[in-house]
Amino acid sequence: MRNPSGLRGYVGQGVGILSGEPTLERMARDNALALCAAGPWTARFAPVLERMVADAEKLSGTGPNIFIDVSRVSKLDTFGAWLIERLRRSLTRGGVEARIAGLSANYSSLVDEVRRVKAEPIIETDRVTITGMLEQVGRSVAGIGGTLIGLVDMLGAVLAATGHVVIRPRGFRLTSTIHHMEQVCWRAVPIVVLITFLIGCIISQQGIFHFRRFGADIFVVDMLGVLVLREIGVLLVAIMVAGRSGSAYTAELGSMKMREEIDALRTMGFDPIEVLILPRMLALVLALPILAFLGAMAALYGGGLVAWLYGGVEPEAFLLRLRDAISIDHFVVGLIKAPVMAAVIGIVACVEGLAVQGSAESLGQHTTSSVVKGIFFVIVMDGVFAIFFASIGM
Amino acid sequence: MVGETSDAIIRVRDITVQFGKTRVLDGLNLDVKRGEILGFVGPSGAGKSVLTRTIIGLVPKLSGRIEVFGVDLDAASAAERRGVERRWGILFQQGALFSSLTVRQNIQFPVREYLKVSQRLLDEIMVAKLGMVGLRPEVADRYPSELSGGMIKRVALARALALDPELVFLDEPTSGLDPIGAGDFDELVRTLQRTLGLTVFMVTHDLDSLYTACDRIAVLGNGKIIAAGSIADMQASQHPWLRQYFHGKRARAVMG
Numbered sequence A: 001m002r003n004p005s006g007l008r009g010y011v012g013q014g015v016g017i018l019s020g021e022p023t024l025e026r027m028a029r030d031n032a033l034a035l036c037a038a039g040p041w042t043a044r045f046a047p048v049l050e051r052m053v054a055d056a057e058k059l060s061g062t063g064p065n066i067f068i069d070v071s072r073v074s075k076l077d078t079f080g081a082w083l084i085e086r087l088r089r090s091l092t093r094g095g096v097e098a099r100i101a102g103l104s105a106n107y108s109s110l111v112d113e114v115r116r117v118k119a120e121p122i123i124e125t126d127r128v129t130i131t132g133m134l135e136q137v138g139r140s141v142a143g144i145g146g147t148l149i150g151l152v153d154m155l156g157a158v159l160a161a162t163g164h165v166v167i168r169p170r171g172f173r174l175t176s177t178i179h180h181m182e183q184v185c186w187r188a189v190p191i192v193v194l195i196t197f198l199i200g201c202i203i204s205q206q207g208i209f210h211f212r213r214f215g216a217d218i219f220v221v222d223m224l225g226v227l228v229l230r231e232i233g234v235l236l237v238a239i240m241v242a243g244r245s246g247s248a249y250t251a252e253l254g255s256m257k258m259r260e261e262i263d264a265l266r267t268m269g270f271d272p273i274e275v276l277i278l279p280r281m282l283a284l285v286l287a288l289p290i291l292a293f294l295g296a297m298a299a300l301y302g303g304g305l306v307a308w309l310y311g312g313v314e315p316e317a318f319l320l321r322l323r324d325a326i327s328i329d330h331f332v333v334g335l336i337k338a339p340v341m342a343a344v345i346g347i348v349a350c351v352e353g354l355a356v357q358g359s360a361e362s363l364g365q366h367t368t369s370s371v372v373k374g375i376f377f378v379i380v381m382d383g384v385f386a387i388f389f390a391s392i393g394m
Numbered sequence B: 001m002v003g004e005t006s007d008a009i010i011r012v013r014d015i016t017v018q019f020g021k022t023r024v025l026d027g028l029n030l031d032v033k034r035g036e037i038l039g040f041v042g043p044s045g046a047g048k049s050v051l052t053r054t055i056i057g058l059v060p061k062l063s064g065r066i067e068v069f070g071v072d073l074d075a076a077s078a079a080e081r082r083g084v085e086r087r088w089g090i091l092f093q094q095g096a097l098f099s100s101l102t103v104r105q106n107i108q109f110p111v112r113e114y115l116k117v118s119q120r121l122l123d124e125i126m127v128a129k130l131g132m133v134g135l136r137p138e139v140a141d142r143y144p145s146e147l148s149g150g151m152i153k154r155v156a157l158a159r160a161l162a163l164d165p166e167l168v169f170l171d172e173p174t175s176g177l178d179p180i181g182a183g184d185f186d187e188l189v190r191t192l193q194r195t196l197g198l199t200v201f202m203v204t205h206d207l208d209s210l211y212t213a214c215d216r217i218a219v220l221g222n223g224k225i226i227a228a229g230s231i232a233d234m235q236a237s238q239h240p241w242l243r244q245y246f247h248g249k250r251a252r253a254v255m256g
Helices: A043-057 A078-092 A105-115 A130-167 A174-184 A186-214 A217-258 A261-267 A272-309 A315-325 A328-354 A360-391 B048-055 B078-086 B103-114 B119-132 B137-141 B149-160 B179-196 B207-212 B231-236 B240-247 B249-255
Strands: A023-029 A032-041 A066-076 A099-101 B008-019 B022-033 B037-041 B063-068 B088-091 B167-171 B199-203 B216-221 B224-229
Touching: A023 A043, A032 A043, A032 A078, A043 A078, A066 A078, A066 A105, A078 A105, A078 B119, A105 B119, A105 B179, A130 A272, A130 A328, A174 A186, A174 A217, A174 A272, A186 A217, A186 A272, A217 A261, A217 A272, A217 A315, A217 A328, A217 A360, A261 A272, A272 A315, A272 A328, A328 A360, B008 B048, B008 B199, B022 B048, B022 B199, B022 B216, B022 B224, B037 B048, B037 B179, B037 B207, B048 B063, B048 B167, B048 B199, B078 B088, B088 B149, B103 B119, B103 B137, B103 B149, B119 B137, B119 B149, B119 B179, B149 B167, B149 B179, B179 B199, B179 B207, B216 B231, B216 B240, B224 B231, B224 B240, B231 B240
Parallel strands: A032 A066, A066 A099, B037 B199, B037 B216, B088 B167, B167 B199
Antiparallel strands: A023 A032, B008 B022, B008 B063, B216 B224
16 A cells, blocks of 8 residues: 655654554543543544544443543644544533543644534435436437437528628638648548558458459459449548547537637627637538548559459459449439538537536547437438439439 | 755755746745745746646756655655655646536545545545535535636635645635635635644735735745745845835735
C-alpha cells in the first residue's frame, strides 16, 4: 500500500506523532469509565480509528458514566474530530450526555465545527426494479420519436438558414466553409484512397478466387465495376466520413455548447445555425461526392491491379470489359447518393453536438451516438435508394 | 527579503521557467512559512499561476530547486512524491471539478483512493466538509453543471480539503464571486486556517482578500519576487507598481 516513509518526521511539529499509532483505551476513574484517546487521530489512520470507535460504541448504555478523554491526542484533523464526535453521540444516546474532557484550545474550534454536522445518512435512491427497467424501455422507445423530430427540426433550420443566405449572400461564411472543406475533404483524401484501394484489391482477389472454378475469371470485372460504383464506393466512404468528420463536428459543437460559446453567439445576434452549422453542412455535402469519386477510382485501380497480377487479366482486357459491363447509370446512381448521405451525417452530428450537456461524460456519449446514428441512417438511406432506383429501372 | 527560515513549508530557489523564448520566471526565490496565509499578487500575465503550477509540478522548469515539506521534488522517488501530493490540496481557478461525478463523488474521490474507510464515514466526512465550506448537504447529489460559480468554488475547496491537507494552493479563489461571496470566502479561508492549522498559498487579484485574509504578501514582477512582507510593508514600498496597486483608486476605496 501507500507508504509515505521518510515523510513521517514532517507530519507534525509535536513529538507525539513519532509515538506511532493512535489508541483508545478504557480506564476506570472515580465511578466513571474514561475512554482515553491518544496519538495521532488523523486521516492517515482513519481505517484503524473507525474500527476502534466502532468497538467503543458497543459500550453505549453499559456503564453509568462514560466520558472521552482526549488530552493525550497529539494531532487531530477532521477525520479524528468527527470520529470522536460520532463516538460521543452514540454514547449519549443512553440519555446522559457524554463529555469530552481535556480538549486543547487548538482543537476546540475544529470539534465545534464537526459538532454542527447533521449525521443523517443520505441514501442514494438508485434501486433497480422491474418497473424501473420497463420505464427505461418505454423512455428509449419514446426517445426514437424525439430523435426523428430533432433531425427534421435541424433539417428545417438548416434549409431556412440556406434560404436566408441565398437572399442575403453577405451572411455566407466562405472562409469558414473553405476551412471545413480542408478538414473534411482534403485531409481525408489519403486515408479514404488507401482504404478503398485495399477494399478494391480484396474484392478482386476474392472474386477471381471463386470465379476461377467456373472459368469465369473475367466476370470479376463486372462485379467490381457494379459493386464499387453503385454501392461500396459511396457507402464505405460515407461510413468513414461519419466516423471521421461526424464525430469531429459533434465534439466541436458539444464543447462549444459546454463553454456557453453558442449562447454567446446567440446573444450577439448571430444565428448559430448560420454561423456554425451551415458552413459545416455545406463542406460535408461538397466533400462526400468528391471523396466518393476518388474512392471509387482507387478501388477500381486496386481491383484492376490485383486482377492483373493475381488473375492474369491484362489491363487492356480489364478496361474493355469494364466499358461493356458498366453504364453511366451505375456511376450516376453512386454519386447521387453521396450528397444526401453527407446531409444525413451532418444533421445527425449537429443535432448530437447541440444536445451535449455540461459534463465530459455527456460529450463522450453524444459523440458515440453521433457516429452510431450517422452510420445507421447512411445504411437506411442506401436501402431506400436501392428500392427507388430499382423501381425507376436505373 | 527571503530568509533561510527553518519552518518554511515551501522553499523555492532560483526557479527559471521559459515558454519558447519568453522567460516567465527568472531566478525566483520564495519561502512559505508553516501556518501562514501567503497572498501572491502581481500584474496579469506576470506568471503567478505559472509559479503555482511549477511548484505543484504541472509546468516543467528550466532550472532551480523546489522543496515542499522539506522534500526536494526533483530528487523524490515516486512514493515520496505521492506522499507529498497526499498532503497538499489544490483549488484550481475554474474549480476543475470532475464534470461526470456528483458533488458527493467529487469530494469522496481522493479519500476513497487513499484510505480504506467505510461508505458511512465517507458520507459523514463529505457532509462535514460541505458544512465547513458553508454548503448544505442537499447539494451532494448535484452535478457540477447544476451549480453556480460560487458553489463550484466552494465544492472545489471542499475537495481540496478532503484529505485534511497541511498545505492548500488557491488560484484566484475569489475571482468571479460577488463582493459578499468573496468576503465570505476570505472569512472561510481564515476560519479553516485557524481550525485545521493550514498553510495557504493564495494567488489573488482581490485587494479585500489581501487586507482581510493574508498574513504576508509576496509580489511578482519581471519574473522575480519584487517585495514580500506585511500589508504595511507593501503600502510603505516605493516600487512604482506597488504604489499604484496599493494607493490607486480601488485601493483607497477598500481602505475606506
